[in-house]
Amino acid sequence: MTVQTTALIRQLGIASASALVISNMIGAGIWSTPGVLAGQLGSSALMLLVWAVGAVCALAGAFCYSELGVNFPSSGGEYVYLTQAYGPTWGFMTGWVSFFAGFSAPIAAAALAFSDYLGHFLASFKLENARHLAGSGAFEFKFGFPQAIACVVIAIFTIINCLGLRLSSRVQNVLTFVKVTVIAVFLVAGFAFGSGSWENFAHPAVRTSGTPIFGQFIVSLLLVYFGYSGWNAATYVAEELKNPARTLPYSLAFGTLLVGALYLGLNALFIYAVPLETMKGEVAVGALAATHLFGPAVAGAFAAAMALSLLATMNAEVTIGPRVYYAMAKNGAFFADAAKVHPRWHTPVIAIVCQGVCSMLMTLTPFVDLLLYIGFLLNVFALLSVASLFRLRNRPGWRKLGVVSFAYPLVPVFFILFGVGMTIFSLTYKPVTAMIAILTVAVGAAVYHFRIRNRKVA
Secondary structure, three states, X not given: OOOOOOOOOOOEOHHHHHHHHHHHHOOHHHHHOHHHHHHHHOOHHHHHHHHHHHHHHHHHXXXXXXXXHHHOOOOOOHHHHHHHHHOHHHHHHHHHHHHHHHHHHHXXXXXXXXXXXXXXXXXXXXXXXXXXXXXXXXXXXXXXXXXXXXXXXXXXXXXHHHOOHHHHHHHHHHHHHHHHHHHHHHHHHHHHHOOOOHHHHHOOOOXXXXXXXXXXXXXXXXXXXXXXXXXXXXHHHHHHEOOHHHHHHHHHHHHHHHHHHHHHHHHHHHHHHOOHHHHOOOOOHHHHHHHHHHOHHHHHHHHHHHHHHHHHHHXXXXXXXXXXXXXXXXXXXXXXXXXXXXXXXXXXXXXXXXXXXXXXXXOOOOHHHHHHHHHHHHHHHHHHHHHOHHHHOOOOOOOOOHHHHOOXXXXXXXXXXXXXXXXXXXXHHOHHHHHHHHHHHHHHHHHHHHHHHHHHHO
């Protein structure tokens, strides 16, 4: 039997790790969910508040993950933490969920949003113009030009990531620079020269949800949670970070703070540009806002730039996800082929390709339900990871970060309370989508019990 000797190498500094965090966070969430939130909440003040609360939650989670990552500086993120705290079953479960909800589904969502933004130029690329294939509600499947374009883009980034981390990180740094520049120019130009109105903040929208506003606010945090997902991105490539004890906390904190500020600015600009009633239900809300601010000609350039910024998110997610499956398989907790590293490119090629195929299949599912599915599962497993601090902090030699120790256990308790609230309210608001998420976990448990665990025992 041939022993696997090719391994990952430490080559990412603070700049590249921060770029991964920023690109993972700024994506389909901010460019597509404000229109949904406008209908759910019906108030500009509540829209801004829900993004602010989401930013504080993400920052609290980033602080906790920083401490976990400093003590376990190996690739895998939640898989490593839950395995250490609760045992191999939960470690496998978080990796299983990461494959579907942590990376494959967000990649699909970003690709679909990319196609919808291209719809500014060609209507057939809009999600609303995809053809019905089968099913209904959360089980509806559609296919058309939007899904075809999404699959092509996923395939391109899958190939790039197979060809080496150095290549994909260079692409990532360029796309991240473009993304942040686009947002900065959009914010400055929109407020300074755009044809918006501050009166829009005073005009509510007719709500599309019958859920009482408090419960809806908590559930809407799931969509915001999807928008902020990625604040933990650098933990997934910890084994490839230079000096992880320094690089990890700095990249997580800097990336999360920067993105939180940008999100609040963008939402304020969206409302300044477009009345909530007009914004309601729109997916390509950035293109709509640009049209109102600058007119169709200039809006085309911004729509193209926003579509380009979504590519940075996709590339970051395609890069990070396979490192989780690699870490699991290397420890015998996942399918063995996921641990195979290409001898020339030093990348987990099989894991990257499998993730790409799964993402393509997920482009067939309803967009909003896809976002809620992602938010539900990511919230549950991030909650479990942060809760693991209460078990792991008592270990001898544990390195405690000052930001987590300050008023301990305030930071982890804050994160956990909001996570529990989102889980409870989502079960009543979108029971079918929540059940699909729970079914994902159940299937993972069955796979582990009947295949992975038995194989390890044998």
